[in-house]
Amino acid sequence: xxxxxxxxxxxxxxxxxxxxxxxxxxxxxxxxxxxxxxxxxxxxxxxxxxxxxxxxxxxxxxxxxxxxxxxxxxxxxxxxxxxxxxxxxxxxxxxxxxxxxxxxxxxxxx
Numbered sequence: 001x002x003x004x005x006x007x008x009x010x011x012x013x014x015x016x017x018x019x020x021x022x023x024x025x026x027x028x029x030x031x032x033x034x035x036x037x038x039x040x041x042x043x044x045x046x047x048x049x050x051x052x053x054x055x056x057x058x059x060x061x062x063x064x065x066x067x068x069x070x071x072x073x074x075x076x077x078x079x080x081x082x083x084x085x086x087x088x089x090x091x092x093x094x095x096x097x098x099x100x101x102x103x104x105x106x107x108x109x110x
Contacts, residue, residue, distance in 0.1 A: 009043045021060065023061075026099075034101060036100065036101040047094065068099060079100045
């Protein structure tokens with residue numbers, strides 16, 4: 001499989017790891033859209049949220065987001081984004097969540 005996020009999970013591509021457990025890896029986005037922009041991915045490959053069929057992994061993702069928000073001092077607020085499909089803005093076909101924080105985030109996002 002030629003998936004950039006799978007290559008990050010395997011260590012083939014280096015990343016600045018923010019959080020890791022048996023199910024989840026989180027790292028800094030290479031093109032940050034906010035002062036804090038972290039990407040959270042399941043280690044197991046799912047193309048998008050529609051393919052996710054494991055509630056343990058979903059729970060692990062959201063537990064990791066809570067952990068990251070606490071450790072990164074995001075008490076003023078943050079946004080979680082999960083783009084799905086080309087019209088939804090998904091550019092990497094591996095399920096991932098963006099955590100954005102560190103500035104006022106406006107709505108609608110665009």
